[in-house]
Amino acid sequence: MTGEEPRATDCSEVLDHLYEYLDHEMPDRDSDKMRQHIDECSPCLEKYGLEQAVKKLVKRCCGQDEVPADLRAKVLERIDAIREEDCGPGSAEGRRESGAEADR
Incomplete structure (x- = not known):
């Protein structure tokens, strides 16, 4: 992050609440802050993409089990x-x- 402006939301905070964001379980205001951070932070965007892919894979493979x-x-x-x-x-x-x- 050298030379970049500090972000309003810390990466560790984003990663701590990533599944809440993925599952749409957070208030809109917090969700908006997460989206903005992920859009601006390539490491968090990469982690988000990976976790989103894992979630889709699990749903596809296990989503039909009762x-x-x-x-x-x-x-x-x-x-x-x-x-x-x-x-x-x-x-x-x-x-x-x-x-x-x-x-x-």
Whole structure:
């Protein structure tokens, strides 16, 4: 990066959140920052392209396999447990999620 202007988003931050970006699981504002960084940074663009190709290959090769019901249940239970750890019932986010679930 010698002679280049510093980027608003650090490469390590981009690579830490690359799968969130690939899976479209981040807010639009963060996604826009990622896209801008990837467009301007050839090492990150290369890593993005590689990870995108791997993801497509896995989907093509394994995308038709049915997920066992017990595995799905275990994954969903683990996600719920992590959410409770991260934003327990006393936190504002935990209360928002509880309210959102009640609305469903």
